[in-house]
Amino acid sequence: MIEGLVSATAQVLTWPGxxxxxxxxxxxxxxxxxxxxxxxxxxxxxxxxxxxxxxEHAIAFLFAVATSSGLGGQITAILVNIPGDPPNAATxxxxxxxxxxxxxxxxxxxxxxxxxxxxVFGMAMLxxxxxxxxxxxxxxSYPEFFMIAISGLVMxxxxxxGQTYKGLIAGGVGLLLAFIGLDPINxxxxxxxxxxxxxxxxxxxxxxxxxxxxxxxxxxxxxxxSASIVESTIEGRQSTLLDGVRSTIRHWRTVVVSxxxxxxxxxxxxxxxxxxxxxxxxxxxxMSKHPEQxxxxxxxxxxxxxxxxxxxxxxxxxxxxxxxxxxGTLMAVLxxxxxxxxxxxxxxxxxxxxHIVYVLVVSSLIPRFLAAIVVLAVGARAIVITRLRGxxxxxxxxxxxxxxxYAVNNEVRDVxxxxxxxxxxxxxxxxxxxxxxxxxxxVLGGLVEASLHQTLGTFGIGGFVTRPISxxxxxxxxVALLGPLVRRRIxxxxxxxxA
Amino acid sequence: MRSVPHRRGAALVAAAIFLGACGGGASQSPSxxxxxxxxxxxxxxxxxxxxxxxxxxxxxxxxxxxxxGGFDTWARLVAPYLEEQLGxxxxxxxxxxxxxxxxxxxxxxxxxxxxxxxxxxxxxxILATSQIGGTxxxxxxxxxxxxxxxxxxxxxxxxxxSPWNTIQDVQAAAADxxxxxxxxxxxxxxxITFDALDIPFENIVHEGSSEAMLxxxxxxxxxTIFPLVxxxxxxxSGELKPLLLxxxxxxxxxxxxxxxxxxxxxxxxxxxPGIGSALEQHRVIVAPPGTSECVQTALSDALIAALADPDFxxxxxxxxxxxxxxxxxxxxxxxQNTYTVLEGYxxxxxxxxxx
Numbered sequence: 001m002i003e004g005l006v007s008a009t010a011q012v013l014t015w016p017g018x019x020x021x022x023x024x025x026x027x028x029x030x031x032x033x034x035x036x037x038x039x040x041x042x043x044x045x046x047x048x049x050x051x052x053x054x055x056e057h058a059i060a061f062l063f064a065v066a067t068s069s070g071l072g073g074q075i076t077a078i079l080v081n082i083p084g085d086p087p088n089a090a091t092x093x094x095x096x097x098x099x100x101x102x103x104x105x106x107x108x109x110x111x112x113x114x115x116x117x118x119x120v121f122g123m124a125m126l127x128x129x130x131x132x133x134x135x136x137x138x139x140x141s142y143p144e145f146f147m148i149a150i151s152g153l154v155m156x157x158x159x160x161x162g163q164t165y166k167g168l169i170a171g172g173v174g175l176l177l178a179f180i181g182l183d184p185i186n187x188x189x190x191x192x193x194x195x196x197x198x199x200x201x202x203x204x205x206x207x208x209x210x211x212x213x214x215x216x217x218x219x220x221x222x223x224x225x226s227a228s229i230v231e232s233t234i235e236g237r238q239s240t241l242l243d244g245v246r247s248t249i250r251h252w253r254t255v256v257v258s259x260x261x262x263x264x265x266x267x268x269x270x271x272x273x274x275x276x277x278x279x280x281x282x283x284x285x286x287m288s289k290h291p292e293q294x295x296x297x298x299x300x301x302x303x304x305x306x307x308x309x310x311x312x313x314x315x316x317x318x319x320x321x322x323x324x325x326x327x328g329t330l331m332a333v334l335x336x337x338x339x340x341x342x343x344x345x346x347x348x349x350x351x352x353x354x355h356i357v358y359v360l361v362v363s364s365l366i367p368r369f370l371a372a373i374v375v376l377a378v379g380a381r382a383i384v385i386t387r388l389r390g391x392x393x394x395x396x397x398x399x400x401x402x403x404x405x406y407a408v409n410n411e412v413r414d415v416x417x418x419x420x421x422x423x424x425x426x427x428x429x430x431x432x433x434x435x436x437x438x439x440x441x442x443v444l445g446g447l448v449e450a451s452l453h454q455t456l457g458t459f460g461i462g463g464f465v466t467r468p469i470s471x472x473x474x475x476x477x478x479v480a481l482l483g484p485l486v487r488r489r490i491x492x493x494x495x496x497x498x499a
Numbered sequence: 500m501r502s503v504p505h506r507r508g509a510a511l512v513a514a515a516i517f518l519g520a521c522g523g524g525a526s527q528s529p530s531x532x533x534x535x536x537x538x539x540x541x542x543x544x545x546x547x548x549x550x551x552x553x554x555x556x557x558x559x560x561x562x563x564x565x566x567x568g569g570f571d572t573w574a575r576l577v578a579p580y581l582e583e584q585l586g587x588x589x590x591x592x593x594x595x596x597x598x599x600x601x602x603x604x605x606x607x608x609x610x611x612x613x614x615x616x617x618x619x620x621x622x623x624x625i626l627a628t629s630q631i632g633g634t635x636x637x638x639x640x641x642x643x644x645x646x647x648x649x650x651x652x653x654x655x656x657x658x659x660x661s662p663w664n665t666i667q668d669v670q671a672a673a674a675d676x677x678x679x680x681x682x683x684x685x686x687x688x689x690x691i692t693f694d695a696l697d698i699p700f701e702n703i704v705h706e707g708s709s710e711a712m713l714x715x716x717x718x719x720x721x722x723t724i725f726p727l728v729x730x731x732x733x734x735x736s737g738e739l740k741p742l743l744l745x746x747x748x749x750x751x752x753x754x755x756x757x758x759x760x761x762x763x764x765x766x767x768x769x770x771x772p773g774i775g776s777a778l779e780q781h782r783v784i785v786a787p788p789g790t791s792e793c794v795q796t797a798l799s800d801a802l803i804a805a806l807a808d809p810d811f812x813x814x815x816x817x818x819x820x821x822x823x824x825x826x827x828x829x830x831x832x833x834x835q836n837t838y839t840v841l842e843g844y845x846x847x848x849x850x851x852x853x854x
């Protein structure tokens with residue numbers, strides 16, 4: 001395996017490979033920083049310019065675009081509360097509060113370092129389970145998807161602790177929004193008011209940009225006026241990027257668990273970095289000794305989200321490699337690119353030469369190191385913008401965000417939707433409703449409903465408990481949901497007994 | 500309401516262009532008249548229908564699906580060659596406008612100015628089904644075909660180690676009750692093909708073709724139908740077993756031939772010649788209703804020439820695709836024929852699609 005990786009590295013780095021990687025990283029970082037078009041969309045648009053490249057270089061170039069966008073997206077997520085790419089959404093939850101508290105550099109350092117570790121872990125896990133790839137992919141079916149989705153929804157409880165009812169309301173609204181579109185039973189339009197636009201449901205990008213960026217801009221305008229993002233009361237020592245690296249190492253448990261969560265979610269077709277990062281975030285909050293700090297600048301939250309949304313690529317490659325069936329949008333795009341180059345991927349691949357697998361692994365890692373250096377260099381300087389006057393910053397960011405929303409699908413109605421969500425998000429924030437609960441439900445609602453129906457249509461209700469993985473996931477979810485209650489009961493009983 | 504002044508403005512612009520074109524034509528006619536033409540009286544008596552120059556601006560080539568898919572790949576492969584054949588002065592710009600299974604983008608092109616500067620790549624079956632189901636306001640039979648790029652036959656597949664080896668085995672098994680079919684959403688081809696074969700099914704909808712194919716490989720659903728190009732890899736590796744081809748069989752040398760050469764066609768099995776070609780996936784380029792024949796011809800000729808370009812063919816072959824070109828007039832016929840065939844199943848489609 002080591003020789004394989006070395007020879008793959010050599011091939012990827014043969015001239016003009018490095019030039020393509022640099023180009024890909026540049027493209028990826030730019031689209032990543034701009035909200036809207038994400039890694040998958042940008043990668044698809046880049047496929048035609050790979051026609052003339054060697055297959056190895058094409059892979060490296062496409063991966064460079066795809067993986068760098070996530071690293072670019074974290075800069076805006078942390079500094080100005082705008083996820084540049086949907087998988088960066090969970091990063092805003094604690095990254096932005098850290099910025100407001102003057103800890104932007106630490107957050108950037110932790111996010112970048114976490115990303116790299118997550119990517120390496122994800123690929124390591126991929127190589128480790130490669131011989132079992134078929135069995136692993138085949139072991140996950142509708143009941144398992146349902147349970148993974150449910151365990152994600154349960155995170156809402158963890159994330160809205162202390163405001164359970166408001167959390168449930170926000171989550172409920174998210175579910176209602178998720179049900180707009182084609183129903184997963186017959187594929188008929190539902191709650192669409194006769195609008196073709198609504199057939200595909202509420203897109204995550206306008207929702208996210210509105211709820212987070214839009215709401216933030218409104219509040220920059222209305223409540224803080226000329227104030228900057230960083231609270232002016234913050235004084236004393238500024239955090240550094242190195243603090244972030246140290247925090248990441250200190251929270252190594254979070255890194256490991258988030259990588260595993262990311263890898264698992266990556267396995268589920270149709271899910272991806274966005275869900276992976278939310279689930280890892282919730283898991284980190286649950287494991288933390290001080291969960292009340294989550295959402296108020298807990299560095300573990302940033303680490304969890306950014307680790308998971310890079311580890312998911314390893315899981316996403318598994319169905320792609322094992323069956324030639326992509327495990328997500330990004331993989332679908334990469335696969336399309338590889339097929340254009342006549343690269344054999346899918347079942348033949350595992351039986352014979354693993355060269356292409358090594359090329360995939362190496363290609364996904366090399367650009368990331370390069371991108372990380374750029375992100376750290378640029379990000380450290382970009383922190384300046386958080387000290388700009390709000391009424392200068394807000395119009396610029398608003399325009400860039402809305403253009404980004406439009407660019408995803410060349411759709412003006414997406415912009416209108418984002419504006420509507422901006423007011424919703426602003427109202428939610430002011431009244432203590434969790435926006436994140438809404439987003440989690442919006443992202444997972446479709447999968448919950450579809451996999452429930454698919455399970456009932458194939459395995460029947462028994463499928464949830466007769467399949468070991470599904471049953472295991474159910475048990476974990478129940479423990480997570482009921483554990484705190486039971487513990488409190490025992491404690492009260494213990495105290496009563498003592499008294 | 501807003502469209503009225505817009506239309507009027509557009510009409511003025513069109514008139515201005517027309518006048519300009521006439522002026523240009525008049526000034527050019529002495530020099531460009533071929534020497535063999537007989538004296539002027541004949542020419543004024545039966546004026547030749549002269550065409551305005553086309554294109555006069557960039558051509559927006561709408562892909563009604565997201566980037567990276569099959570239609571998108573074709574559009575991006577062909578766009579540069581189409582641009583070259585249209586003279587190269589104006590760009591052919593590929594724009595992704597996905598939504599509603601391809602209807603959003605086509606609907607927009609349908610309602611745009613019929614001057615040939617807005618065209619879309621689409622599939623007649625989707626358009627016909629949506630009109631029959633009443634989900635679109637478009638009248639498919641008025642759409643102007645610009646040409647066809649390719650045709651993809653579809654393949655019924657089961658799991659590689661399934662006990663069924665022929666479509667007759669499946670028919671026999673289906674006598675005991677409906678089979679679980681994994682789909683990425685019910686389409687006319689699923690409904691009509693399985694009705695023709697008399698195989699009742701229960702539809703398990705998935706997010707997309709990937710998820711549906713995996714469900715068959717896992718054995719959670721037992722049968723499905725997808726374009727040959729989609730299942731080709733998995734058939735070649737033995738994960739999926741091909742049982743029936745719906746559409747035009749591949750000939751030797753074409754991609755997918757090896758995977759489909761021993762498979763019977765729907766036409767043979769149900770003895771209805773032509774049913775398969777009405778159901779398979781035609782990738783056509785369309786322009787809005789009311790597009791002039793001049794523009795249609797210009798686009799059609801350019802497309803045919805682009806698809807015959809050896810560089811294009813080499814590039815497409817490398818991507819495992821090959822073009823099956825048709826002219827604009829022929830593509831229009833394909834669209835209308837698809838509608839006629841599917842309309843014959845209107846009741847069945849409405850019932851199954853739950854309208």
